[in-house]
Amino acid sequence: MDTTLRELLDSIDPTGELWKCHQCGQCSFICPSYRNGGIRTREVMELTLIGAIDPADDDSIWQCTMCNSCTERCQMGVDPATVINALRNLAASKGNVPDHFLQEAKLFKTTGLSFPITGLTKKMRKEMELEDLEITDSAKDDLEKLIGATRLGDLDLE
Numbered sequence: 001m002d003t004t005l006r007e008l009l010d011s012i013d014p015t016g017e018l019w020k021c022h023q024c025g026q027c028s029f030i031c032p033s034y035r036n037g038g039i040r041t042r043e044v045m046e047l048t049l050i051g052a053i054d055p056a057d058d059d060s061i062w063q064c065t066m067c068n069s070c071t072e073r074c075q076m077g078v079d080p081a082t083v084i085n086a087l088r089n090l091a092a093s094k095g096n097v098p099d100h101f102l103q104e105a106k107l108f109k110t111t112g113l114s115f116p117i118t119g120l121t122k123k124m125r126k127e128m129e130l131e132d133l134e135i136t137d138s139a140k141d142d143l144e145k146l147i148g149a150t151r152l153g154d155l156d157l158e
């Protein structure tokens with residue numbers, strides 16, 4: 001098994017709980033992404049456990065919506081959502097991040113928002129008598145702390 005992948009498994013699962021996975025497929029059954037042709041959760045679990053997944057070259061992990069349904073459904077107490085999240089972190093450290101995620105990260109880093117404020121957004125906020133969205137200085141400070149804590153700044157966003 002790739003040593004980096006092994007280290008990843010050890011870090012998120014020091015007591016070996018993941019090996020309780022008996023490949024029942026309930027996590028795939030409940031998964032909204034799988035039902036729409038996206039991530040194959042059971043298969044990701046299998047490939048991860050046997051060390052046959054390469055996060056640097058796997059697109060399916062980015063099709064997870066992080067809804068946590070798989071973890072809630074698993075009767076063995078296995079936590080596929082955490083595994084997928086860890087695989088994504090490993091993928092990101094190897095430069096495998098879809099472009100739309102990078103664009104969102106870039107926007108978040110500069111504005112604190114994951115989506116652009118469009119003219120329609122402004123119009124609707126006005127109609128709903130909401131204030132204009134402005135990032136305050138204290139929010140900028142919080143943003144810097146978040147970026148540091150999540151290592152978002154490590155990503156090449158240029």
Ligand code: SF4
Pocket residue numbers: 020021022023024025026027028041042045073074075076077078079080
């Ligand atoms: S993670 Fe849980 S629900 Fe998914 S295949 Fe393994 S035992 Fe079944």
Ligand code: SF4
Pocket residue numbers: 027030031032033034039041063064065066067068069070071080081084
């Ligand atoms: S967290 Fe991801 S893998 Fe799990 S059910 Fe939701 S979309 Fe599927």
